[in-house]
Amino acid sequence: xxxxxxxxxxxxxxxxxxxxxxxxxxxxxxxxxxxxxxxxxxxxxxxxxxxxxxxxxxxxxxxxxxxxxxxxxxxxxxxxxxxxxxxxxxxxxxxxxxxxxxxxxxxxxxxxxxxxxxxxxxxxxxxxxxxxxxxxxxxxxxxxxxxxxxxxxxxxxxxxxxxxxxxxxxxxxxxxxxxxxxxxxxxxxxxxxxxxxxxxxxxxxxxxxxxxx
Amino acid sequence: xxxxxxxxxxxxxxxxxxxxxxxxxxxxxxxxxxxxxxxxxxxxxxxxxxxxxxxxxxxxxxxxxxxxxxxxxxxxxxxxxxxxxxxxxxxxxxxxxxxxxxxxxxxxxxxxxxxxxxxxxxxxxxxxxxxxxxxxxxxxxxxxxxxxxxxxxxxxxxxxxxxxxxxxxxxxxxxxxxxxxxxxxxxxxxxxxxxxxxxxxxxxxxxxxxxxx
Numbered sequence: 495x496x497x498x499x500x501x502x503x504x505x506x507x508x509x510x511x512x513x514x515x516x517x518x519x520x521x522x523x524x525x526x527x528x529x530x531x532x533x534x535x536x537x538x539x540x541x542x543x544x545x546x547x548x549x550x551x552x553x554x555x556x557x558x559x560x561x562x563x564x565x566x567x568x569x570x571x572x573x574x575x576x577x578x579x580x581x582x583x584x585x586x587x588x589x590x591x592x593x594x595x596x597x598x599x600x601x602x603x604x605x606x607x608x609x610x611x612x613x614x615x616x617x618x619x620x621x622x623x624x625x626x627x628x629x630x631x632x633x634x635x636x637x638x639x640x641x642x643x644x645x646x647x648x649x650x651x652x653x654x655x656x657x658x659x660x661x662x663x664x665x666x667x668x669x670x671x672x673x674x675x676x677x678x679x680x681x682x683x684x685x686x687x688x689x690x691x692x693x694x695x696x697x698x699x700x701x702x703x704x705x706x707x
Numbered sequence: 708x709x710x711x712x713x714x715x716x717x718x719x720x721x722x723x724x725x726x727x728x729x730x731x732x733x734x735x736x737x738x739x740x741x742x743x744x745x746x747x748x749x750x751x752x753x754x755x756x757x758x759x760x761x762x763x764x765x766x767x768x769x770x771x772x773x774x775x776x777x778x779x780x781x782x783x784x785x786x787x788x789x790x791x792x793x794x795x796x797x798x799x800x801x802x803x804x805x806x807x808x809x810x811x812x813x814x815x816x817x818x819x820x821x822x823x824x825x826x827x828x829x830x831x832x833x834x835x836x837x838x839x840x841x842x843x844x845x846x847x848x849x850x851x852x853x854x855x856x857x858x859x860x861x862x863x864x865x866x867x868x869x870x871x872x873x874x875x876x877x878x879x880x881x882x883x884x885x886x887x888x889x890x891x892x893x894x895x896x897x898x899x900x901x902x903x904x905x906x907x908x909x910x911x912x913x914x915x916x917x918x919x920x
Contacts, residue, residue: 506754510779531810531897532796534747536758541719542788543756545749547796547814566723575755583745583760585902586841588917591850593860595838597744601760625808628799629895636890637804647806665907677849678914680906682842684744689798689896694878701891704801 502656506605515660520555523659526600527552527580531628531686535559536577537570544570550578551623555654557604558611558620563648571608571650578604578652583684589666590677596662598681604657608650620649629704715869719818728873733768736872739813740765740793744841744899748772749790750783757783763791764836768867770817771824771833776861784821784863791817791865796897802879803890809875811894817870821863833862842917 501507501518509516527550536545546567551558557578561568585598611617621644622633639647666679691703714720714731722729740763749758759780764771770791774781798811824830834857835846852860879892904916 506752506757510777531799532794532812534749534758534760534792534794536747536749536756536790538751538756539719542818543749543751543790544719544816544818545747545758545790545792546816547747547792547794547812549810564723577749577756577758579747579758579760581745581747581760583899586744588842588845588904589849591852591856592834592838592846593850593852593856595841595845595849597762597841599745599760603757603759605755605757621805625805628808628810629801632801632808633805636802636808637806637885637888639804639806643804643806665905672850673909675850676914678904678906678916679910680904682904682917683902685900685902686796687898687900689898691801691891691893691895692878693891693893696886697892701889703891704895 501654501658503658504656507603507656507658509658515662517659517661519659523602523654523657524552526582526602526659527557530580530582533559534579535567535571536579537567537574539570549624549627551620551627552654553619553623557652557654558623558649559652560621560624560647560649563646565648568648568650572610573607576606576608576652584663585684586682587666588679588682590668590672590675590679594666594668598662601660602657604652604654606652606656608652611649611651614644617644617649620651621647632704714867714871716871717869720816720869720871722871728875730872730874732872736815736867736870737765739795739815739872740770743793743795746772747792748780748784749792750780750787752783762837762840764833764840765867766832766836770865770867771836771862772865773834773837773860773862776859778861781861781863785823786820789819789821789865797876798897799895800879801892801895803881803885803888803892807879807881811875814873815870817865817867819865819869821865824862824864827857830857830862833864834860845917
């Protein structure tokens with residue numbers, strides 16, 4: 495199903511400050527979600543908010559999270575509000591003034607209720623999406639989950655519906671009176687570097703190395 | 708003040724699964740906090756949990772967050788429970804089975820109540836720590852915050868007291884019956900790459916480039 499509408503701007507996703515950085519562009523949200531590896535997932539518990547890093551996968555306008563069936567955070571998110579935040583850090587912004595130091599980043603914040611995925615077909619597709627998110631095509635190479643593994647895995651779906659995308663992607667913005675200060679200003683770019691794959695020592699040579707990029 | 712005690716293991720920070728991955732080692736927590744750039748900060752609001760990425764700084768056993776005085780998330784964390792999660796992603800773990808795919812990471816999760824920093828000396832030191840966190844020594848080069856900028860900035864302190872550190876740092880762990888499958892298994896290392904600093908075009912040459920690493 496093609497979904498073309500942008501994300502929903504609601505009272506709780508509307509920008510209150512730095513509005514020029516916020517959009518609700520669905521394709522931009524997808525590009526950030528597809529490029530990053532880790533989501534930080536927040537739930538409200540009786541003892542306060544909890545935020546944990548999680549792998550995830552995307553199928554069209556649905557984001558999937560998974561964990562052990564007993565995973566407390568995921569269980570807290572079933573039929574309850576969750577916040578899924580995915581951030582890509584693109585650079586450190588050095589200004590002439592301490593106050594205007596900043597970071598360049600792209601960030602998607604999704605709000606919504608988690609739905610437990612119980613349909614076996616959807617569950618298998620969600621798990622494939624999570625594996626393929628790290629390395630495209632990987633789910634067709636690895637041994638698929640068997641019935642016992644599926645039973646042990648809790649999958650929840652968060653709709654990519656209500657949320658926003660925040661992007662900062664420019665140089666230092668100093669006050670006019672600071673522009674002539676003899677302090678280097680600019681951006682130090684940051685990115686994710688992929689190292690040399692390290693194979694398990696008990697395997698034979700010649701197996702196809704995952705083609706990550 | 709030197710703080711030597713480990714982080715507190717409490718009902719809400721105790722590991723329930725994968726216990727071998729969890730520690731309460733203070734020095735390990737500091738090393739993760741000092742290496743990463745971004746924290747994901749969660750608060751509980753009336754409309755559900757909210758998680759946003761934030762810069763931060765550390766002074767001894769205190770973690771500092773800052774934002775505009777009107778920053779809704781930070782204000783929600785004053786005298787209220789917050790969760791501060793800092794994750795470093797070290798690699799993608801490819802197993803022979805889809806089920807045993809994983810990630811290598813180091814993650815600190817702090818729970819606690821945010822305290823608004825009102826003392827000017829502590830506030831200035833906290834802001835220095837946040838600037839120096841990105842580039843060590845930077846706070847002594849840039850123009851310090853003036854009185855108006857300090858007024859516009861809300862700083863909150865989260866004690867590095869109750870929390871845990873979770874680390875996965877090994878290869879694929881497949882089931883014995885899968886070990887002979889002809890599927891490449893191992894770790895694809897990930898790290899943060901620092902690019903060439905890009906100076907603002909309106910500056911003269913010859914200013915000292917921040918020495919990031």
